[in-house]
Amino acid sequence: MGGTEVWMRSGVYVVRLGAVDGFILSLLSPLGPFLNLACFPIYLHDTVTFLNLFFCLGTDLSDTSPDEGLLEGLTIEDKAVEQLTEGLLSHYLPDLQRSKQALQELTQNQVVLLDTLEQEISKFKECHSMLDINALKRALKLQQKRQKEELEREQQREKEFEREKQLTAKPAKRT
Structure with a gap:
């Protein structure tokens, strides 16, 4: 993997290892810096998960000026x-596969x-349409019943009119 960069930001050494950003902490002993630890945040999708990976870089960063943008002497094997x-993959891969x-x-x-x-x-629509069809059938039956009743009343009026007509006096025919 290439693309490793190291620079100083706000008194902390910042590392870009491939596409992963992190920072380096120097642990001091009475004899000077003896261990440089790198901490890399790992970003998964939208959730930020921090996993601190610690390893010794095996280089003394105190020799480099904090004003330098890119540290030339740092090599990461x-x-x-x-x-x-591999460690990162073995840690996250099973969870990611389960996910x-x-x-x-x-x-x-x-x-x-x-x-x-x-x-x-579709069943609901079918039932709803059946209800609509049933309501239409009911309305049609009521309309037919009213029309039949109206027809019967009209026929009854005609019969009564004919009966009254027959009951009215008619002049007799002369023979």
Whole structure:
């Protein structure tokens, strides 16, 4: 892995190791700096998770001026980077794989739920349309009943009118 940079920011050595930013802490002994520790925050998706990876860089940063932008003398071995990467992957990969499996199951369950919901919605629409059809049938029957009653009343009036007409006196025919 390449792209390792080190610079000083606010009295703390900042490290960019590949695409991961971190900082270096120098532990002091009476004899001077004896251990440089690197701390790297790891970002997963939108959630910020901090995992402190400590390793000895094996270099004395006190020789470098704090005003220097990029520290020339710092070298990080590829083996250390590889070991850190493997350690990081072995730490997070099982959880990420379980999360991936859980997300796949959730997605599958959502698909099943959506299908079930669509079926229920279609059943609801069908029942609702049946209610509408039943209401229309009822209204049609009531209308037919009223029309039949109106027709019967009209026929009754005609019969009464004919009967009254027959009851009225008619002049007799002369023979």
